[in-house]
Every structure is written in structure tokens, then in C-alpha cells.
Amino acid sequence: DFSGAKQYLDRYMRAVPTPGPEALWLGARLERRLGDRTAMLSYGNQLRLRFPSAPETKAFMEGRFQ
Helix, strand or coil, X not given: CHHHHHHHHHHHHHHXXXXXXXXXXXXXXHXXXXXXXXXXXXXXHHHHHHCCCCHHHHHHHHCCCC
């Protein structure tokens, strides 16, 4: 249930001051599955800016969404 997961993640993102790379990576993967390229890229940009050396950022940059 990707829509339900997105709703849960949206609530989580509003509740935490600074989401970690795991949450941002999950957001990018969910948005990709839901077909929202703009939101997916937004999560990816946050990953690149906040966590440039994180494994999640590397996976995003390499297009490894599975």
C-alpha cells in the first residue's frame, strides 16, 4: 500500500526536525513508485545536500531504487 506508506511518511516528516537519510531515501523510493518525479527529485536533492556521503545518497545517484 504505497499511498498509505506515503501518508505515514508525510506525518513523520512533519514531526521530525531533520529527517535522516533513511527517511529521505524511503520518500524518494515511494514517490518513484507513485509516479511523482518532482517529489522524488526533491527527496534526492535533500539527500545530496544534507548527506552527500551516505549510502542512500549513492544509491539514489546510481538509480538503485530496489
